[in-house]
Amino acid sequence: MRDGELGLNLVALSTTIGIEVRGLDVSQPIDPTIGYALRQAWAENSILLVRNQDLTDDEQFAYARIYGEVAARIKPPVEKRGFRADPDNPMQLVTNELDDEGKPVGSLGDGEMWxxxxxxxxxxxxxxxxxxxxxxxxxxxxxxxxxLYNGYDLLPEALSQKLEGRKVLQMYDYTKTEPGSLDQPLENLLHYWQPVFVTNPDTGRKAVYISRLMSMRIEGYSDDESRALINQVADIVEAPDNFYEHVWRPGDIIIWDNLSCLHARTDWPREQRRTLRRVTIEGEALA
Ligand SMILES: [Fe+2]
Structure with missing residues (x-):
């Protein structure tokens, strides 16, 4: 990767995806030239890591604003709404910690995620x-x-042709850890038809916008055909040489591009605490 060209010390995290920036204290005000370089490095590499940070909530928000407008939390439909701690705070605590009454102090706390x-x-x-x-x-x-950039580039021609110009039904059932069922009223679920191929507004590169967990149906195909197509794409995207696995250390902060990568979480011993602070950035309608 480029080193120093725009004033950043950049180290690749893998041959596939991800960049680390070294020698940066993101709790301090960041010069607009450096901010621009960070945004470019993030968009080109899909994820950007800075280690050894010590951030207050406000400092984390300030760092996030380099990349865009901080987004409000999105609530699931009433039918799928479980207990959520502090649901209006744009800073979400991702933790398995419980309070004295046994209630979660955050959300998305436990276990593996696809x-x-x-x-x-x-x-x-x-x-x-x-x-x-x-x-x-x-x-x-x-x-x-x-x-998802590589996923697009690696699609066999025949598969790519089947998906070209189609839309994909994206849906998430907040009560499940596996894909939701289509045998229930869609209005009870957050769902939207998105383009299968999206063009990244920062890089102009195409990505295949499909995941095994949230992509439910491909426009123009039956449920069985759709699931087969989704699984074929997911097998390519989830191949071991197409992902980077981050082993967290306290003080790590990662920003990822939701248009050009997928993320998944591995399991850990239930009795151990895992706490991260999550902020998101607003996006536009996809094309
Ligand atoms: Fe996520």
């Missing part, structure tokens, strides 16, 4: 998400990031 991209099931998905690591278990709880 590969997905955030808020793909609304008209204007959040463009980027940040996680800042506060407390990390001694093993597991890693985040995998898979490249």
């Amino acid at each position: 590969f997905h991209t955030d808020k793909c099931y609304v008209e204007k998905p959040h463009r980027a998400s940040f996680l800042y690591a506060v407390e990390i278990p001694s093993e597991g709880g890693h985040t995998k990031f898979a490249s």
Whole structure:
């Protein structure tokens, strides 16, 4: 990767995806030239890591604003709404910690999560998400990031032709950890038909906007045909040489591009606490 060209010390995280910026204290005001370079490095590499940070909530918000407008939280439909701590705060605590009464102090706290991209099931998905690591278990709880740019580039011609110009129904059932069922009223679920191929507004590159967890149906195909197509794409995107697995350390902050990568979480011992602070950035309708 380029080193120093725009004043950043950049180190690739893998041959596939991801960049680390070294020697940066993001709690301090960042010069607009450096901010521009950070945004470029993030868009080109899909995820951008800075380690060893010590951030207050306000400092995390200030860092996030380099990349765009901080987004409000999106609420699931009433039928799928469980207990959510502090649902109006744009800073979301991702934690398995419980309070004295046994209630979660955050959300999305426990266990493995399949590969997905955030808020793909609304008209204007959040463009980027940040996680800042506060407390990390001694093993597991890693985040995998898979490249949707490479996924697009690696699609066999026949598969690409089947998907060209189509839309995909993105949907998420907040009560499940596996794909939701289509045998229920869609109005009870957040869902949206998105383009299968999206052009990244920063890089002009195309990505295949499909995940095994949240993509439910491809326009023009039956449910069975759709699931087969989604699985074929997911097998390519989730291949071991197409993702980077991040082993968190407290003080890590990562921003990822929801249009050009998927992310997934590995499991960890239940008795260990895992706490990260999450902020998202607003996005536009996709094309
Ligand atoms: Fe997510």
